[in-house]
Amino acid sequence: MPVIEMREALNQALKEEMTRDEKVFILGEEVAEYNGAYKVTKGLLDHFGPKRVIDTPISESGFTGLAVGAAMMGLRPVVEFMSFNFSLVAIDQIISNAAKMYYMSGGLYNIPMVMRGPNGAGPRVSSQHSHNMESVFAHFPGLHVMAPSTPRDAKGMLKAAIRCNDPVVFLENELAYNLKEEVPEGDFIIPIGKGDIKREGTDVTIIAWSRMMSLAKTAAEELAKDGINVELLDPRTLKPLDMDLIAQSVKKTNRVVVVEEGHFFSSLGAQVAESVYTNLFDYLDSPIARVYQSENPMPYAANLEAATLPSVDKIIKAVRQVTYKA
Amino acid sequence: MASVKKEMQSLSKEKMVEILEKMLTIRYFEEASIKAYQQKKIAGFLHTYIGQEAVGVGTLSHKLPQDSVVTTYRCHGLALTLGLDPKSGMAELFGKVTGCARGKGGSMHFFSKPHNFLGGHGIVGGQFGIGIGAAFKSNYDEDNAVSFIFFGDGATVQGTLHETMNLAALWDLPAIFICEDNQYGMGTANARAIANTDIASKAEAYGMKGHTLNGMDLNEVHSRMGEIVKEVRATRRPVLIHMKTYRYTGHSVSDAGLYRSKEEVDSYKLKDPTLAVAREMIENKMITEDELKALQKRIKATIQEAVDFAEESPEPPLEELTQHVFMDDVGNA
Numbered sequence: 318m319p320v321i322e323m324r325e326a327l328n329q330a331l332k333e334e335m336t337r338d339e340k341v342f343i344l345g346e347e348v349a350e351y352n353g354a355y356k357v358t359k360g361l362l363d364h365f366g367p368k369r370v371i372d373t374p375i376s377e378s379g380f381t382g383l384a385v386g387a388a389m390m391g392l393r394p395v396v397e398f399m400s401f402n403f404s405l406v407a408i409d410q411i412i413s414n415a416a417k418m419y420y421m422s423g424g425l426y427n428i429p430m431v432m433r434g435p436n437g438a439g440p441r442v443s444s445q446h447s448h449n450m451e452s453v454f455a456h457f458p459g460l461h462v463m464a465p466s467t468p469r470d471a472k473g474m475l476k477a478a479i480r481c482n483d484p485v486v487f488l489e490n491e492l493a494y495n496l497k498e499e500v501p502e503g504d505f506i507i508p509i510g511k512g513d514i515k516r517e518g519t520d521v522t523i524i525a526w527s528r529m530m531s532l533a534k535t536a537a538e539e540l541a542k543d544g545i546n547v548e549l550l551d552p553r554t555l556k557p558l559d560m561d562l563i564a565q566s567v568k569k570t571n572r573v574v575v576v577e578e579g580h581f582f583s584s585l586g587a588q589v590a591e592s593v594y595t596n597l598f599d600y601l602d603s604p605i606a607r608v609y610q611s612e613n614p615m616p617y618a619a620n621l622e623a624a625t626l627p628s629v630d631k632i633i634k635a636v637r638q639v640t641y642k643a
Numbered sequence: 644m645a646s647v648k649k650e651m652q653s654l655s656k657e658k659m660v661e662i663l664e665k666m667l668t669i670r671y672f673e674e675a676s677i678k679a680y681q682q683k684k685i686a687g688f689l690h691t692y693i694g695q696e697a698v699g700v701g702t703l704s705h706k707l708p709q710d711s712v713v714t715t716y717r718c719h720g721l722a723l724t725l726g727l728d729p730k731s732g733m734a735e736l737f738g739k740v741t742g743c744a745r746g747k748g749g750s751m752h753f754f755s756k757p758h759n760f761l762g763g764h765g766i767v768g769g770q771f772g773i774g775i776g777a778a779f780k781s782n783y784d785e786d787n788a789v790s791f792i793f794f795g796d797g798a799t800v801q802g803t804l805h806e807t808m809n810l811a812a813l814w815d816l817p818a819i820f821i822c823e824d825n826q827y828g829m830g831t832a833n834a835r836a837i838a839n840t841d842i843a844s845k846a847e848a849y850g851m852k853g854h855t856l857n858g859m860d861l862n863e864v865h866s867r868m869g870e871i872v873k874e875v876r877a878t879r880r881p882v883l884i885h886m887k888t889y890r891y892t893g894h895s896v897s898d899a900g901l902y903r904s905k906e907e908v909d910s911y912k913l914k915d916p917t918l919a920v921a922r923e924m925i926e927n928k929m930i931t932e933d934e935l936k937a938l939q940k941r942i943k944a945t946i947q948e949a950v951d952f953a954e955e956s957p958e959p960p961l962e963e964l965t966q967h968v969f970m971d972d973v974g975n976a
Binding site: 342351368373376378379380381382383384385387388389390391392399409410413414418419420421422423425426427456458459461480481488508509510597 | 711742743744745746747748752754755756758761762763764765766769771772773774775776778779780781783791803806807809811813838937942966967968969970973974
C-alpha cells in the first residue's frame with residue numbers, strides 16, 4: 318500500500334468522486350490554476366477542465382451561495398475555503414441556507430454539498446487566521462461536521478461526505494497536510510458518524526480529533542513509559558458523535574480526557590464531556606479533564622502562541638490528573 | 644404608452660384572462676391571508692404582495708418549465724403565479740402539514756419543486772447566491788434555462804447582490820436580477836438608505852445591461868420582460884431590472900405605516916395594476932363586465948376553498964419535528 322501525504326489522500330478522494338459522478342465539481346479560491354493554496358486540488362484542473370474545477374474570485378458569500386443553489390438544482394458542489402476563517406464571510410449561506418433548506422422546504426430541497434478546507438491554527442498567523450470552527454457549525458441542526466486526523470481517514474471520510482445528500486462541513490488542518498500514512502488505492506468509504514480507536518489502552522480514554530490526535534499519540538507514547546496505558550479515540554465525525562464507540566471505551570477505561578484545539582467555552586469538547594457525563598456518569602472514576610486553547614485571541618509572538626495552544630505536556634498533565642498519577 | 648397598448652392588443656384574449664386570473668388570485672389570496680392573520684389563524688410574519696402583482700405575473704409569463712425562480716420572504720405572489728395550488732399555500736400559512744413546506748416553512752418560505760421555485764427566503768440578500776447557482780447549473784448542463792432572482796430595494800445595499808452580479812457577469816450566468824422597488828426597506832425610504840437610487844445604473848459597474856420598468860403597468864412589464872428574457876436565454880448574459888412598484892399594505896401585517904402618508908398610499912391605489920388590467924380589458928372588449936364579475940366570483944370561491952382546506956387540515960404530527968433535518972440517515976444523530 319502506498320504511503321502518501323494527507324493532501325494527496327484528499328486529492329485522490331476528490332479525483333475518484335469526480336470521476337464516479339459528473340455532477341460533482343469543485344470551486345474555491347485558487348483551486349484550479351494555482352493547484353490549491355495547499356495543493357489539495359493539484360492536477361484536477363488538468364484532468365477535469367475548467368468546467369468542473371473552478372477558480373472563484375474572493376467572494377465567499379457569493380460562491381458558497383452559488384453552491385447552495387446549484388445543489389438545489391441537482392449538482393453536488395465541493396466548496397473549498399482556502400481557510401475556514403474565511404467561511405465566516407459566508408456564514409449566512411452556510412447556516413441560513415445550506416443547513417436549513419431541507420427542513421424549511423418540508424423535505425423538497427436537500428443540499429448535497431461539501432465545504433472543506435483547513436481549520437484551526439496555522440503557524441504564526443495571529444488572531445484572524447486561527448479560528449476553530451467546529452463548535453460553531455456543530456451547533457446548528459442540518460450540518461454534519463467531520464475532521465479527519467490521518468491520511469487514510471481523510472480519503473475515506475471525504476468520499477463519504479461527497480456522497481452524502483446533506484451538507485457536510487469537512488475540517489482539515491494546515492499542519493496535518495503533510496502527515497504520511499499507508500492509504501489504500503481506489504474506492505473505500507469511512508461512513509459519517511463512525512469513530513475509530515487509534516490506540517488500544519486500559520487506563521484512560523483520550524478523545525481528540527484532527528491535529529490534536531497527533532499530539533495525543535505522542536503523549537500516549539510518553540505516558541506508556543510510565544506505565545499509563547492510554548486509549549486514543551478519534552470520533553472523526555464530530556456531529557453526529559459516535560456515542561456507541563465512546564461508551565465502549567469509557568466503560569473500559571473509566572477515565573476521560575478531551576483534547577481540542579478550540580477554546581474552552583461553548584465548545585465541542587464541552588459537548589463531548591457533557592455527553593459522557595449524561596450517558597456514562599456511573600462508569601467514571603474521576604472527573605473529566607479538558608485540554609483546550611486559552612480564552613484569548615491567537616497571539617503572534619512564538620512563546621505566547623505556544624502557551625495558548627494545547628500541547629503534549631498539557632495532555633500528559635491532564636492524563637495524570639484523571640489517573641491520579643501526578 | 645402607445646407600445647404598451649399595442650402589447651395588450653397583441654396578446655390573445657385567453658392569455659389576458661389568464662394574466663388577470665393570476666393577478667386576482669394573488670390579490671384575493673393575500674386579502675384572505677390578512678383576514679386570517681387578524682383572526683389569529685396565521686402567526687409570525689406575513690408580508691403580502693398586494694400592489695406588486697404586475698411585476699410577478701408580467702415577468703413570470705415568460706418562464707419556461709426548466710427555468711427557476713427564487714425570491715424574498717414576500718413570496719406568496721410568485722408561487723401562486725407559477726401555479727402553486729392556493730390550498731397548499733394557505734395551508735402553509737396556517738402551519739398545516741398539507742402546506743407546500745409541510746407547515747415547517749411558513750409565510751416566508753414557500754417552495755414548489757415542480758416549478759423550480761427555490762423558495763422564499765428570510766434574510767435580506769440571502770437568496771442571490773441560490774439564484775446564480777441555478778443559473779450556473781443551467782450552463783453546467785448546457786440547457787437554455789434562465790434564473791429569475793427577485794429581491795427588494797432594501798437588498799440592493801447588501802454585499803451579496805454585488806458579489807453575485809460580479810460572478811454572474813464574470814461567468815456568463817443567465818441570471819435575471821429583478822429588483823422589486825416598492826420604495827421602502829421596511830420603514831426606511833430609499834433615499835435614506837441607498838446612496839444611488841437609480842438601481843439599474845448599478846448594472847454598468849459589472850458590464851451588465853440595466854433596465855428600469857414601470858412595475859405598476861402589467862403591459863409594460865409583460866412586453867419588456869418578454870424581450871429581456873429572450874435575450875438572456877440566447878446570450879447567457881445576466882441583466883438587472885429595476886421594477887418601480889409599491890405595496891399598499893405595510894411591510895408586514897404588524898406595520899402601522901407611520902413613515903408614509905395616507906395620500907401617498909391612496910395615490911398608488913389609483914394606479915392599481917390589477918384594476919388597471921381589468922379596466923383595459925373591458926375597454927379593449929377582451930372581457931365584459933359580467934364575465935369579469937363571474938371571474939372574480941370564481942377566484943374568490945377558490946380562495947375560500949383554500950382557506951377552508953387550510954382550516955380543516957391537520958397540524959403536522961409530532962414525529963415531523965425531527966424529520967427533514969437530513970435526507971440521509973447516518974445513525975447516531
